[in-house]
Amino acid sequence: MGEGMTTKPQAFRGAFLDFVHDPFHWPEHESVRYVKDGVLVVDHRGIIQAFGPYVNIAPNVANLPITHYPHHLILPGFIDTHIHYPQTEMIAAYGEQLLAWLNQYTFPTEMKFQNKTYAQKIVGFFLDELLKNGTTTALVFAAVYPGSVDAFFEEAERRNLCMIAGKVMMDRHAPAMLCDTAESSYQETKALIEKWHKKGRLRYAVTPRFAATSTPEQLRLAGQLLQEFPDVYLHTHLSENLDEVAWIASLFPDSHGYLDVYDRAGLVTQRSIFAHGIHLTDAEFMRLSEAESAISFCPTSNLFLGSGLFKLEQAKSLEHPIKVGLGTDIGAGTSFSMLQTANEAYKVAQLRQQKLSSFRALFLATLGGARALNLGDRLGSFEVGKEADFVVLDPRSTPLMALRNGPDTPQTLTELADQTFALMMMGDDRAVGATYVLGNLAYQRDSLRHDSAQS
Ligand code: GUN
Ligand code: ZN
Numbered sequence: 001m002g003e004g005m006t007t008k009p010q011a012f013r014g015a016f017l018d019f020v021h022d023p024f025h026w027p028e029h030e031s032v033r034y035v036k037d038g039v040l041v042v043d044h045r046g047i048i049q050a051f052g053p054y055v056n057i058a059p060n061v062a063n064l065p066i067t068h069y070p071h072h073l074i075l076p077g078f079i080d081t082h083i084h085y086p087q088t089e090m091i092a093a094y095g096e097q098l099l100a101w102l103n104q105y106t107f108p109t110e111m112k113f114q115n116k117t118y119a120q121k122i123v124g125f126f127l128d129e130l131l132k133n134g135t136t137t138a139l140v141f142a143a144v145y146p147g148s149v150d151a152f153f154e155e156a157e158r159r160n161l162c163m164i165a166g167k168v169m170m171d172r173h174a175p176a177m178l179c180d181t182a183e184s185s186y187q188e189t190k191a192l193i194e195k196w197h198k199k200g201r202l203r204y205a206v207t208p209r210f211a212a213t214s215t216p217e218q219l220r221l222a223g224q225l226l227q228e229f230p231d232v233y234l235h236t237h238l239s240e241n242l243d244e245v246a247w248i249a250s251l252f253p254d255s256h257g258y259l260d261v262y263d264r265a266g267l268v269t270q271r272s273i274f275a276h277g278i279h280l281t282d283a284e285f286m287r288l289s290e291a292e293s294a295i296s297f298c299p300t301s302n303l304f305l306g307s308g309l310f311k312l313e314q315a316k317s318l319e320h321p322i323k324v325g326l327g328t329d330i331g332a333g334t335s336f337s338m339l340q341t342a343n344e345a346y347k348v349a350q351l352r353q354q355k356l357s358s359f360r361a362l363f364l365a366t367l368g369g370a371r372a373l374n375l376g377d378r379l380g381s382f383e384v385g386k387e388a389d390f391v392v393l394d395p396r397s398t399p400l401m402a403l404r405n406g407p408d409t410p411q412t413l414t415e416l417a418d419q420t421f422a423l424m425m426m427g428d429d430r431a432v433g434a435t436y437v438l439g440n441l442a443y444q445r446d447s448l449r450h451d452s453a454q455s
Pocket of ligand 2: 083
């Protein structure tokens with residue numbers, strides 16, 4: 001058992017919100033589960049043992065310590081389906097779109113991660129920041145250096161976090177210091193999979209940066225790794241920017257489009273997560289649906305880099321549904337907050353004459369993200385048997401939010417939809433009162449220290 005793991009069963013009381021169905025495909029009122037005064041019982045391993053209304057559960061938990069969060073809303077921990085930890089320090093880099101942004105800012109920054117001590121320092125900051133924002137699981141790009149992956153997993157393991165990460169594979173069109181070779185990337189990735197994949201809550205993602213920085217041979221070897229280790233993930237970028245799409249077409253003249261470059265290498269699978277997918281063709285949407293691959297929708301990044309507006313309604317269509325999660329895509333994204341990411345997702349929808357309800361957005365940030373990462377059986381909701389990673393949100397975390405949301409706990413789903421919409425538009429890390437990992441307190445906001453009651 002890891003350091004700091006729960007040793008005794010315990011209970012949490014408050015208002016709970018999670019999802020039992022996909023609200024893009026089911027009526028919202030049947031998809032949302034709102035328990036106004038609920039109890040979550042967590043066993044000694046950090047697994048959810050019981051969940052339901054206080055009146056039903058209370059008689060069974062009379063002997064357990066109960067932590068009560070009045071005036072808060074408790075959600076499953078947020079899941080960030082695409083983020084780069086080495087880019088933490090280069091957030092908000094001015095003035096460029098994708099390809100120039102990579103050359104001018106990203107590559108020089110990622111070179112620093114050859115130094116493992118430096119990587120360790122940033123990993124600590126990065127994981128603190130995720131937890132401060134209520135994010136308990138993420139799919140993470142490390143840098144090209146194997147030591148940058150070790151630094152990440154060592155610290156994630158120490159904190160008992162469920163994290164997925166991988167070494168960047170990149171053997172062309174980048175500075176020599178950042179390039180591996182097809183063969184070395186294969187060997188190093190293989191060794192990292194053997195070292196980290198399924199070690200506790202950790203999982204490995206084979207991570208070619210994007211088609212432009214990999215030779216066909218490197219992509220082929222990435223596909224070979226997926227064959228050799230069938231339950232690792234594939235994580236890369238896809239169809240983010242128009243200049244990028246044109247460049248890929250010129251680099252791979254025999255391929256039928258961007259997705260086909262990955263498909264020919266065997267990289268389009270049920271365990272593949274593609275970041276962005278802004279400029280996909282209809283045929284590519286259909287292929288992703290057929291392959292049961294996932295897309296990470298990264299609205300703050302897509303707006304910041306001027307990449308474009310993701311067609312969420314097409315990805316979530318009933319005819320050709322694709323698994324979708326939300327991603328911050330730090331450092332092209334501008335916030336670690338999944339609430340702020342949901343805010344920008346709403347605005348992307350608006351610019352396309354679409355709506356994105358708070359319930360749909362919060363689904364993407366929780367159970368939708370878990371399903372995109374094939375972790376829906378373990379994470380993303382308060383179902384009994386799942387792992388107790390959750391976030392305690394304060395819908396009144398600023399004076400303006402308190403004015404907007406009023407003093408009362410929502411009584412109906414209509415009131416809840418309104419209050420959570422304001423929360424996602426206005427909320428950020430200040431709205432995160434506490435974050436729990438396997439039932440253990442992993443972060444607590446200063447102002448909450450005197451507010452919650454232990455009995
Ligand atoms: N495409 C290739 N590399 C990157 C990256 O680091 N960030 C983003 N947003 N897109 C990419
Ligand atoms: Zn990215």
